[in-house]
Amino acid sequence: MATLLNIQTSPRGSGSLSRILSQDFVTKWKKTHDDGKVVLRDLAEGGLPFVDMPWIGGIFLPPEQRSVEQQDGLKISDELVAELFAADHILIGTPMYNFTVPANLKAWIDLIVRPRVTHSGPPERKGLVTGKRCTIIIASGGVYDEGLPASASDYESGYLKRILAFIGISDVEVVMAGGTAAAAFGSTTMEELALQFRPAVLVAAQ
Numbered sequence: 001m002a003t004l005l006n007i008q009t010s011p012r013g014s015g016s017l018s019r020i021l022s023q024d025f026v027t028k029w030k031k032t033h034d035d036g037k038v039v040l041r042d043l044a045e046g047g048l049p050f051v052d053m054p055w056i057g058g059i060f061l062p063p064e065q066r067s068v069e070q071q072d073g074l075k076i077s078d079e080l081v082a083e084l085f086a087a088d089h090i091l092i093g094t095p096m097y098n099f100t101v102p103a104n105l106k107a108w109i110d111l112i113v114r115p116r117v118t119h120s121g122p123p124e125r126k127g128l129v130t131g132k133r134c135t136i137i138i139a140s141g142g143v144y145d146e147g148l149p150a151s152a153s154d155y156e157s158g159y160l161k162r163i164l165a166f167i168g169i170s171d172v173e174v175v176m177a178g179g180t181a182a183a184a185f186g187s188t189t190m191e192e193l194a195l196q197f198r199p200a201v202l203v204a205a206q
């Protein structure tokens with residue numbers, strides 16, 4: 001049975017373009033994966049902790065040597081890592097905030113990138129999360145498509161591809177859903193914008 005891990009980060013509900021397109025993706029994915037399972041990790045609900053001293057101290061120790069505080073500090077990190085390993089396809093639906101990932105997505109990344117768990121660390125320095133596909137849908141006010149001058153300010157798509165490759169996920173497709181500022185100013189609607197990006201999203205969900 002195939003599993004889709006659906007990671008959402010926008011605090012906006014029905015008005016969020018990344019959520020509208022992610023929902024299209026999930027609907028299509030379910031149609032093409034009869035007995036597929038979808039696991040939702042909504043980072044906008046119940047904020048993740050930032051890495052702290054118990055976490056940093058704990059990751060370098062074998063589990064049986066961790067203090068109770070370190071075990072507690074690693075609990076949510078272990079849970080997120082398990083979700084990642086259990087998935088065949090990972091969907092990340094997210095806004096661009098200040099040219100990069102929102103803080104809740106960065107908190108998730110910090111918790112899942114772990115030496116000897118999701119990457120080997122030195123000397124091999126290889127990713128351990130292999131055999132996965134990933135689709136990233138990035139909604140942004142501006143348009144950052146490749147070739148446009150604004151693409152030089154896109155510190156999100158390249159960063160996400162780099163960090164995912166670092167843990168072994170290199171089969172990654174990015175849909176840049178730019179231009180939501182026009183909807184914010186009333187010259188179009190999110191639904192009209194969604195029409196523009198839906199074909200690419202549906203292809204990625206196959």
Ligand SMILES: Cc1cc2nc3c(=O)[nH]c(=O)nc-3n(C[C@H](O)[C@H](O)[C@H](O)COP(=O)(O)O)c2cc1C
Pocket residue numbers: 010011012015016017018019094095096097098099100139140141142143180181
């Ligand atoms: C805190 C904040 C920072 C933002 N930074 C950018 C930015 O750097 N570039 C951009 O094009 N849009 C930026 N935006 C606009 C969002 O990317 C845009 O509203 C997008 O549609 C949000 O995703 P959503 O529709 O899925 O909620 C920002 C919005 C917020 C709230």
